[in-house]
Amino acid sequence: MVDWKWSLLMAKRDLRKTGGRLVLFVSAIVTGIAALVAVTSFGDNLSKDIDEQAKELLGADLSLRKNQPIEFPDIEDRAAKRALEVNFASMVYFPAVGESRLTQVRALEGDFPFYGQLETLPVAGDRDFRKGGRRALVEKTLLAQFGVGVGDTIKVGNVSLEIVGSLQKVPGQNGITATVAPAVYIPMDQLEASGLVQYGSRVNYVHYFQFAEEFDLEALIAEKEETWEEDKVRLETVQSQKESTGRSFQNLSNFLVLVAFIAVLLGCVGVGSAINVFVKEKLPSVAVLRCLGVRAKEIVFVYLVQIFIMGFIGSLLGAAAGAFLQFLLPLVFSDFLPVEVTVQISWRAVAMGTLTGVLISVLFALIPLLKVRKVSPMMTLRPDEATAGFGKDPLRWMVLVAILLFIFGFSYYLLGEWDQMFWFTGFVLFSFGSLWLLAVGIMKAIRTFLPISLNYPVRQALSNLYRPNNQTVSLLATIGLGTAMIGTLFFIQDQLLDEVRFADKEDQPNMLFFDIQTHQVNSMKAVLVAEGLPILQHVPIVTMGVAEVNGLTKQDNEELAEEDQRSSSMYNREFRVTYRDTLIATEELAAGKLLPFGESDSIFVSMEEGYAERNNISLGDEVVFNVQGRPLTTYVGSFRKVNFRRVSTNFLVVFPDKVLENAPKFHVLITRTDNDQESASLQNLIVRQFPNVLSSESEHDRGNP
Template identity: 30%
Template sequence: MRGGLSGFYIFLACITLGVAAIAAVNSVAAMMTDGIAHEGRAILGGDLRISTGQRELAADERTRIEALGALSETVSLRSMARLPDGSDQSLSEVKAVDGSYPLYGRLDTAPDRPLGDLLAERMGRFGAVAAPELFDRLGLAPGATIKLGNAELELRGRLTREPDVLADGFNFAPRLMISKAALEAAGLIQPGSLVEHAYKLRLPPGTAAKPLVDELNKAFPQAGWNIRTADRAAPSLQNSIERFSQFLTLVGLTALIVGGVGVANAVNAYLDRKRAVIATFKSLGAGGRFVVSVYLIQILVLALLGIAIGLVLGALAPFATASLLEAALPVAADASIYPGALAVAALFGLLTALAFALLPLGRTRDVPATALFRSTSDVGRFRLRWAYGLGAGALALVITALALLMAGDRKVAAIFLVATAIAFLILRLVAWAIQALARRSPRVRSTPLRLALGNIHRPGALTPSVVLSLGLGLTLLVAVALIDNGLRTEIGTSMADRAPNFFFVDIQSSEIDPFRQAIEELAPGSALKAVPMLRGRITGLKGTPVEKLTVPPEGAWVLRGDRGVTYAAELPENATLSEGQWWPADYSGEPLVSFAAEEGHALGLKLGDTVTVNVLGREITARIANFRQVQWESLSINFVMVFSPNTFAGAPHAWLATLSMPGAGEAAEKAVLNGITNRFPAVTSVRVKDALDAVNQLIAQLALAIRAAAGVALVTSVLVLSGALAAGNRNRVHDAVVLKTLGATRSVLIRAFTTEYMLIGAATAVFAIGAGTLAAWYVMAGIMSLPFRFDATVALTTLLLSLLLTVGFGLAGTWRVLGQKAAPVLREL
């Protein structure tokens, strides 16, 4: 090792990049998770958060809860904030708070004044604070007046920090915070309105929260509420962090495995240069085990050096991203060193380095000294002892088991790892097929082309190394690019074209006929569809409470939180029955329900099973009469559950409506929005384009992180490619010298090498385009149930990138090879 690190820089870079990627992803995820856990009370708004949909707590429920500690109530709903003259409006996330809010955490406003003072009533007008986005959308400044429902509000400040915003879930619109008295004056809450009441409880010091959850659920079994404790303050965000970090870890592991090919190439090249030393060892009596031990120690030392550099980079990631995360999420990101995350990355790095180093080391063990003294021998052609092959295989299994053990969703992790293994196998077959085609190609007259084809299939050819190193990285890049492009196209164009222009929520039963008439006046020729809607929470399946069920991830979302439910006498026009029969229009027997087929089967339901739903504090058990195929991507009115009409006889409810205006422009949409908002101030109007834009922004942020991870894999592939080309330079020197001695010119050699690199690069790109397209199709069509579209631009870019990399790196090494003097090389032949 005193001879320096020549030949091992690629080795170090591959290990460093893979370890750094895994360490960084897991460290940042740990920082975010710790931040949520540390500020759990502030994020939740209390030690306990009890939420109910569409109803307030009953008197006995509230009395019981108030006896446990200090109580604060907030009411959340969506509504339209509009200018007093009716010229403009904006959807807003309204949050009405009481005088005790917030129990925990810090709420910041500009100007910095007590919240009670900012929201108080003055001269018959209540105050409000709003997110800066609401001021920007309506072109207002603090002190301006807006209308909310039947009330006029004075915007007295900007809301710059809301401690419990994460507990409320994803917000599509800017926050508007008012007092409970102002909400009552606005008249927005009517029977059946989509509203959530949240009760935050601060317990006396030393009081355990979890036993109280069981106590309250036991005392009020049919309350239908959702109770959360501070350790699960923002479950949706925490689940998203876990899933996303798992995905990025798998991508980082892929980069590390691709780097393993670089490790193998580097070890092969290094041992090839050490032929004379190994020959000397063996001539002086050293056994094969001694030779392997010497170089294994050296490789382990270098691997530990690369791992250490990667861990340092990964450990710095939380410090580099803390300020960005704090700006995006209201969570204190206290950067630190996370030993668990670093240990996992180090273990992955060490196992990968050993797995890929064992094979070239094993081939060296039994090579005789006489073979090593012949410089033209090929170490890779000698027999590999089965113990080394088994050792490498065992390490690969340990890496797989560790990845599965860490994964939250083991099915996704298993698919990812199996796909990677299959990709390696297919890439090896692709390399073999390229060589076979080159071997069987007809004899050509062009000398450069003939030399190029010979170089592709000859013993010790670069073809397997180049295809394997570059193929996986390009495949991952193609898949990510196609998925990203497909999602953007589907949501931004295709889905927007098929979707209705508006959703209208909280239309009261007494207003549905006047509402229809207003739509006919404002948008003649448009299509209005309206259905009754209530909110309910599934509390039991087949007679078993949901908290006692083990539900697969693909169906778990149905059981989280409240679901919209409806009733209908006839089968909805945008649905088709897949099993069972629809009930008669005049049905009056036991409650029946039609369940979405895909979600129902994911939950293990079948015809005749029962579903228990808590609606307005009352539990209703219905029997599954049929299953429907639902096209969620159509953005039409769809429900997981549609009940028979007699199920909710007499229950207060509102109506949900969609409006489709084919060919309507922005001006026509704005006229409808202004007209409906001014005539029906309590109705919430959602412009679908705005909602899709919000989703597209979220996808863009996620895609940036995924592209960065895929970029690490591609950079690793490029490093491996350069290492593979460098490893082949020894043979290239011999070829160039012999050919030049036989009369070949520098121009002929350059054209031969360029043609070889172009053929290998093009073949690799074709595989990457095909495999990446297949992976993207599976994700889009199989997992997301969205249409897949092939983008020729991605394919062309991949082809050009592959050619640029192979030809560029190949010629960079070739220039040096062509400059070698003939005499020293010829003496060794």
């Protein structure tokens, strides 16, 4: 039996003398626990605020969206309030500065949002806008970009509107969305006058509904969902909006927590290193105690109590630092968040951080601390007896297994998915194992091959890497894993930037005009030629959907076994296709061949290889397309590899030439300008002559969009 009273008294006395030596041990815990508590608290607060502000995210109880005009009279009869939004991308023009910009135009009718509000400056801007007439609300980022303000004029299509308010916040929209696709709200009574909605225009019609509190919305959805699905009406409720938003930001939270957990693991290495040095300094004292008849387990308990106390203090300090640090995170991520995050202490996060800190203190301290059990009284005379047989100590391996179980368990707690947990822990173990082998190899190589001819300072410095009490393994593991984490973050950043880097070659197109109507094509080409610009591509685009694949409708597909099913998105999505008999620079034929129309009685289309593979499509499969109400039977004749990262009109499906010439369509023209000034001048010219035509460009000489 352990004499607990004696052990606690010894721990107290020894801690007063040697507690200062455990400062490194405490500091190793503080940083990791602070990061863990901060990001966990931030995640908890974000989840809570998404739940509480879910209605403000959608702005209504139900939204129904379709890309064609549609009415819901039976829903309107049951709703307390309704509103309609018609939104589409369009160029707008600021006459005061002579500049134009691609925006998201939203024509609004009704009192949307029903929950929350369109926050404007001045506050009266929203009220003035609701009166209708030639008034507009414009995103604040857009006003700042062009140096215009309330009272100035904006031209949307053929109509000039007075800016009556600067939009500060829109339900469900964050700062990044506002920057990439700034919104311009116009009254519904000005939509027809703008001339922007024409046959073939890409427009979304969104119906918003608010119901009485006692209304059974779930029953309504169950009643209508199948019909809406057949009509390709997309629905959103408060619950679905909350879940989708929660999933999106849960990924961010999980990523931050994993980064913090890696910081904790790096702290664990520091814990083990600090305790290893501490224990080695205590070995002579332990030998003396063994001579006095004190049992090994009592001595282990003495130092274990000290480690527990210091670990608890370090965990509390880290939790306190993390609770303070979380106040900064909403400021860092404010542009990404669609809700206002209320920062408050998450006691769950504090408790988890404190418990984690104490647990890792004990677990990672036990490995060096177990050496104390092998110290014999003979060490007072023979120092080499100190750690004899430690490598074969079964308790050591039990502790190592406990550490592995902790890493696995904590990873699963954070991620909640077995496959992700195995990937993450596998990466951690592989990294630590590789760095340990590297450190051992370096020490062995230096011991074996260190040249005697080196000068004294260099030789001594290298020799210290393998001499007793060296910290080579712990330092290399800590620095290596930290560098790997930072390097991974930079690698991800470069990958994301590379995904949008598409104007880095002089001969590559950098300006694209789309939504050009058929009667406007020749006039548009004439403008580009008059400006001395090349027409690099002219592409007609037809909108259609998939009705059947190999004779199977969407309903038939859902009845198949899961491994035989195609993704339901193939039946639900709206395809935009073109027609031609040749490949372009961003394409490469992967299988089959392009078959021009007329060489066979059938129509053979070309499909993007990856998309076909994801949907179990093979060469020769029959696909019936619904071309705006008319069925068109085709067969898959080839697969293409497509580089979607380059500025070009890339398509999942390409028809042979002459098949879709009479189908309703819009056109795309691609050109290249030499500099930003020429690009801006061209956009302003086009938006004045063709207000419905949209343009997209990339920054010159930098390769960023």
